[in-house]
Amino acid sequence: MLDPRSEIYPTIEYRPIQPTDLEALEKIHLALFPIRYERGFFLNVVNGHGIVSWGAVDTSRSDDRRDQIIGFVTTRMIAAKDSEIEDLFRYNSSRKDLTLVYILTLGVVDSYRNLGIASSLVREVVKYAASIPNCRGVYLHVISYNQPAISFYKKMLFKLVRRLPMFYYIRGQHYDSYLFVYYVNGGRSPCSPLEIVTSFVVDFRAFVKMLVAKFWTKEDHCNPRWTRCQESNTLLAPQSNKRIIRGDNTRCHV
Numbered sequence: 001m002l003d004p005r006s007e008i009y010p011t012i013e014y015r016p017i018q019p020t021d022l023e024a025l026e027k028i029h030l031a032l033f034p035i036r037y038e039r040g041f042f043l044n045v046v047n048g049h050g051i052v053s054w055g056a057v058d059t060s061r062s063d064d065r066r067d068q069i070i071g072f073v074t075t076r077m078i079a080a081k082d083s084e085i086e087d088l089f090r091y092n093s094s095r096k097d098l099t100l101v102y103i104l105t106l107g108v109v110d111s112y113r114n115l116g117i118a119s120s121l122v123r124e125v126v127k128y129a130a131s132i133p134n135c136r137g138v139y140l141h142v143i144s145y146n147q148p149a150i151s152f153y154k155k156m157l158f159k160l161v162r163r164l165p166m167f168y169y170i171r172g173q174h175y176d177s178y179l180f181v182y183y184v185n186g187g188r189s190p191c192s193p194l195e196i197v198t199s200f201v202v203d204f205r206a207f208v209k210m211l212v213a214k215f216w217t218k219e220d221h222c223n224p225r226w227t228r229c230q231e232s233n234t235l236l237a238p239q240s241n242k243r244i245i246r247g248d249n250t251r252c253h254v
Contacts, residue, residue, distance in 0.1 A: 011060035012070075012117055014124055017053040019046045021069050025055075028072065032107040034170065045074050051104070052077070054124045056117050071108035073121040075128075078102050080136060084179060085161060089136060089187070101129040103140035122156055129184045136187030143168050144176040153180045 017025065026042050029035075045051050056071035080089050080098035089098055103125060108117045122138075129135045142149045144163070154160070158180035167177030181187075 009115065010058040010112070012056050012112075012115070012120070013059050014054050014056055014120060016048070017046055017055040017069065017072060017074075020067075021055055021072075022046045024069050025072060028069070028107055028109055029105065031109070033105065050076060052101075052128065054121055056108070056112075056121060058112070070112045071117045071121060073106045073125055074104040075125055075138075076102050076104055077132075077135075083139070084164065085139060085181060088161065088181075095134070097134050099132065099135045101125060101132075101135060101138045103138065106140075118152065119156060126182055126184065129182075133185065136185055137181045137183045139179060139181040141167065141177045141179055144178060150178060156182070158182045 022042055025045060026037075029037055029042075043049070045053050051074055053072060053074040055069035057067050058070055059066050078100050080086055080100050081096070083100055083102070085100075089095075103122075106118060106121060108115075108121075125138055129138045138158075140153070140158075141164070142153065150160075159182070160178055161181050162179050164177040164179060166174035168175040
């Protein structure tokens with residue numbers, strides 16, 4: 001166990017996650033998160049299939065573990081129009097190819113906490129996003145009760161742009177999510193009165209849809225007319241915008 005108060009600090013280096021990290025990556029995720037990720041997720045991470053990731057290694061180790069990851073961040077590129085914050089970029093409606101980098105998972109093993117490793121990993125993500133001309137930001141979700149993560153992203157100058165009601169579903173209970181964004185390449189929050197009103201209306205409509213969805217799921221049966229509306233997403237919010245977490249541990253890092 002490392003003592004952060006010690007005068008001797010490890011030498012941490014950052015590199016892309018690679019196939020040899022598969023076993024260690026799975027173990028750390030299992031220890032940190034309540035979600036049990038499928039094997040396919042880790043294979044996509046280590047092979048770079050649709051996921052860009054970075055690992056932190058302690059090169060000051062004298063044993064054969066000097067290249068074993070002790071921290072990581074995994075990300076995915078998403079089209080801005082397909083994200084929950086698409087409305088924040090309508091001021092630049094002439095650009096149809098805008099993208100965002102979404103942080104999937106971020107973690108550091110307990111013995112290497114409080115050494116600035118998580119901050120350095122997030123900076124790698126921001127630097128990567130800024131290197132893509134049509135990228136406008138890095139964003140992620142934080143469960144509403146995870147105060148340490150909320151404080152961390154605020155310290156990293158991420159902007160809290162909205163609260164998503166009942167976003168997570170853990171052991172039979174709903175939890176809200178906070179959505180944080182770090183803008184790059186000229187990306188910004190809406191600032192004109194019209195833009196602010198538009199953003200508010202979008203949020204309010206999403207909230208009403210969630211309430212309606214919750215009401216109708218309690219009904220014993222559905223009227224066929226409402227079923228057709230459900231299939232066209234008129235009444236119900238898209239399920240892809242929620243996170244259902246299964247597991248005994250309700251601790252959520254991000």
